[in-house]
Amino acid sequence: MAPKKREQLSKLIDQANDLESLAKRIQDPNEERPEELARELEQQYGSWYAKCHTLLPDDLLSGFKSAYEGAWYNGRIKAFIGNPLKPNPLYKEPQDNESLPIDPMLNPFNSRFREPLLEQRQALLNAYERMGIGSDIAEVLDQLQAMMERLPFALAALAEQTQGRDGISIRDEYDLQRVLHALLVLHFDDVRPEDYSPSRAGANTRIDFIIKDVRIAVEAKMTRNGLGRKELGNELAEDILRYKAHPDASALFAIIYDPSRKVLNPRGFERDINEEDDHFPVRAVIAQ
DSSP states (O other), X not given: OHHHHHHHHHHHHHHHHHHXXXXXXXXXXXXXXXXXXXXXXXXXXXXXXXXXXXXXXXXXXXXXXXXXXXXXXXOOHHHHHHOTTOBOTTOOOOOTTOOOSOOSBXXXXXXXXXXXXXXXXXXXXXXHHHTSHHHHHHXXXXXXXXXXXXXXXXXXXXXXXXXXXXXXXXXSHHHHHHHHHHHHHHHOSOEEEEEEOOOBTTBOOEEEEEEGGGTEEEEEEEOBTTBSHHHHHHHHHHHHHHHHTOTTOSEEEEEEEOTTOOOSOHHHHHHHHOBOOSSSXXXXXXXX
């Protein structure tokens, strides 16, 4: 899932800072165990690099790899890790106030490790931004759609009489909300019921649930006499406007349970309601 990948990228970005600190210590003249730190860096960077490689998209991966590989005339991270302690044979101690533009190390920390690592870190940040809240929302909307398309099967199982005990029937929207709440808490950590949208024309409109982590409002409706296709469309159009004003909602998912099949063209109805809007996407599922 995108939320999981985003979390992994965040950890890798933080680990880049730790790698930088570790690499810097290797060439510190006051460091007592540089060889041991060099082996530690090789192991930690190798593991980090492999994880980054699996998460980065192709267009960012190319530059990421170049920052590691370098070239024969411009060694980069690979050269540093391969030999971080080799002295530069061209270096000589400056005389008096003489300054030489030559580093005492063949693979100096700043140019061979820190600068290309910053490039790699930026690639991770770019990937992280691409997997922002919009990607999270799209992923969860897809998950909700797959769940709710199978809702009639779950409700049919609940309605079955078992060992002399009556089944659970869905008589109205309140019954539907209870089942929906149970389904949501199975899949999401922070589901908040009975939230309210801001006041509009003197009245508060309840949002059935908010999936807080991804800021998705979930609305449950059930067809009945007086609430067919036309009325549903009007209600949802008004709901979308209200939910867009809610401070904790960045998307809306509507599940419409239609056991009496009042909506004769459910897929067409869904297409009319659905909005693949980057700012406020809307997804609807008719479950019959």
